[in-house]
Each structure stands twice: as C-alpha cells, then as structure tokens.
Amino acid sequence: MTPAGATTPHGTPDEPHLTVRGEAHLDADPEIARIGITVTARGKDRRETLADLTRRNTRALDLVKSHGDSVEHVETGHLSISPELGRHGRGERVRTHHGHLHITATLGDFTALADLTTALADLDLTRVDGPTWDLRPDSPAHATARRQAVHDALRRAREYADALGTTLTALLELADTAADDPHPHPPQGARFAAAPFAGAAPTDDEPAPLDLQPRRLHLHAAVSARFTLAPPRL
Template sequence: MATPSSATPAPDEPQPAVPYGTPEAPRIAVRGEAHLDVDPEIARIGITVTARGRDRRGTLADLTRRNTTVLDLVKSYGEAVERLETGAFSITPELTGHGRGERVRTHHGTVRITAELADFTALGELTTRLADLDLTRVDGPWWALRPDSPAHREARRKAVHEAVQRAREYAEALGTSLAALVELADVGAEGPRAYPPPPGRMRTLAHAAAAEDTAAALDLEPQRQQVYAQVNARFTMRPPRL
C-alpha cells in the first residue's frame, strides 16, 4: 500500500527559511563593529580591617571599634559614596605549634568592606585617610562603567550604522542598492570587566603613620574604559546587472 510522501509540505504548512538569497533578491551578510574609549563613571575600593589579640572577646571588641571607625569615615563623604557593602567577617584562633595540648596563641579578626564612588576627587582623599588608619588595608581602585551607561548604547548604535554602511558599499560596488533588512543579530556589546586585574594595593599599614597628622591625598588618574559592540546584519539588494 502506498504511503503519502512527506517531501512536499502542505500549502498551509510554514515554509523553511532560505539561508541564502535568490537571483531576484540577492542577500548580503555583514558585520558591524564599534570600539569606544571612554572615561570611567565609578571606582571601587576594597577595605580590609583587622584586629589581633590573645583574648577572643577583646579581639572582637577591637575589630568592632575599627570597623565602626572605617564605616563612619566612608559615610562622612555623603553622596560621593554610591554604595557601601560589608563582604566578609571572620574571627580565627591561631594555635601554638608546641606542647602536648593545643592552646590558642592569638586571635585574628577580619572585616572586608567594598565602597563605590563616583566622585574621583573624594576618592583620592578617602583612600589616603583610610590607609592612615591602624591595621587597615586598602586595595584598588577598580574603574568601571555603570551597567546602564550611555556608552554601551552609543557603541551598539555605531555598530549598527557601520553594518548598514558596509552593506551599502557592497551593493554600490555591484552597481545596485539595498532593498530591505532581513536580520539584525546582536553578537555581543560588552563594556570593561567590573573588576579589571587589580593594580595592587595602594598602601598597607600595621601602625598609624606618625610623621604627619594628615597625609596628602592621593592623586589618582582614572583608567580609560574600552567598550565594544558587534552586530551581524543581513540585507537583500536589488538585482545587479552583471
């Protein structure tokens, strides 16, 4: 018994998309790219507050006091600080390596804080004042753009314009012009990493500086950010006369 053939789809079935053009509607596939070099919008610093002592409760009290001092200092800069977060806290006993029984030699306490600033003038002053505190380490800064930065939108816009221009030049080389846009695919529009490779800590102090009452503010030069965008575009063009 003969079976119906599946080679020919029914008239009402959707037709598969043709991945290439036809003589009546030749297709052009291009890629548009954009690369912007822009100033950063925010800077992040990492702050590590530590305390050490033989008594666990005393170490915790000392760490709490130092942590409060750091938070109060950062908060004193008001709107210049856009975000302030505590990332990790630990109290770790250090045991003696000799003797029959294990004994606690000392306790180490640590609190890690992240601050995000948009005012780079305040950033230099704040980092200097933080580095002047006892047992306080400052890392950074890490420069970045905001996720909704206009730079990302501008890069995507330029990538699309380049794709259109490139396709138009191909068509003009054949003595014809573009007819319609068939597809526009975003293959990646990415800014700089939120946390570029750290340039190393700016300063680490085990004791407060005694040479001056107030250290001069650090002069920090913002690191330019690279923004990329890429799009794939397909167009049809009017049949050229070859």
C-alpha cells in the same frame, strides 16, 4: 518553491542574502570608582579579637560616611574570624585569632575619592585596594557604542552592495555579538602618588591626599546584521 513573502536561510538567486559584522571602539572617561577596604584584627582571645574588629569596622564606616553624597554606595562583604593553632606541644591549642572584614565603597566624586582613600590607608591594620574605574549601567556611552556598531554594519553592507552594483532591500536579522562592558586602558606607570591636591595644605598629622588619575575606559560593541539584496547583474 518558496512561498511569497517567505525567506530562505541562505537566500536564493532572486533574493540573495548578505551578512556583515559591525564594530565600534569607544573611549570614555570613568563615571564612578570603587575601592575595597579590608579591616583586620588579631588577638589571643576570640571575643576581644571580634570586639577589636568591630571597632575598626565602625571607624572605617564612619570615615566613609563622613564624605556624604560623594559616596554613592557602601556594602559589607566577607567576614571571617579564624583561629591559628600552635605548632608545638601536645594537643591542639589556639595560639591566636585572626579577624577580617571587607567593605566596598562606590564614589562618583573623584576628589573625595582621593581624600577618602588616603584617610583609610592611614588607619591601622586597614588595607585599601583600588580604585576600580567604571561607568554607570545607564551611561550614554553604552548606547553610543551600540549605535556606532549598527552604523558600521550598515556602512559595510552598503559598500558590499555597491561593489555588486545593487542595493539593500531589507534587514532580516540584527544580533548583538559582543558586550560593550568597559575595560580600563593598560596603566601608564604608577597611578598612586603622594601629591597634594590644590587647596589647603594638610596638617602635620594628616598625610597629603593621593593623586589619583582616572583611567580612560575602552568600550567595544559588535553586531551581526543580515540583509537581502536586489539581484545583482554579474
């Protein structure tokens, strides 16, 4: 016998349980973009290679910082200075040194993103990867997707209850079963095109800003909800 006010894991004829899944699929425009910047240097002398890498890093950082508040975050990642040994001859002799340093920049201004990406790509021995489109952690889109998932679960539960000729009486459990991390839609062709933005024409010494088209993001949220039902008449 079940004590008054208690529930059993699987319900009883007098208090049946109903478990449903609610889902939400939401498309949202990105709010930020990240680019990866890798500067490299190469030379026979280790210290000269390091000095060259330092100069290139400073130049890249100065270029990033020149865009002011459009750049929301900058961080330095992996740094490496490694020797390359010669393939011939006796003994181990260093043929040259390779230096690599990685920088990540986050921007919320996509016009500045195009200008910065183009300028960085024009630097010698500098690689640019990205952009990666994303939402901010506190974006309202996340809450919207979660609410829609809960509403979907409640709608489904009511439909099942209505099919049985009864009603929901209580919510027993609500579980988040899928993260609503945004994922970009598959690209529709190339995203990088050398086309200038509206405004002043670039000089002969400056490349035209890349035409970067932000990619829509897809959010998926899912919940599992368990309810009690008023005993249906079957």
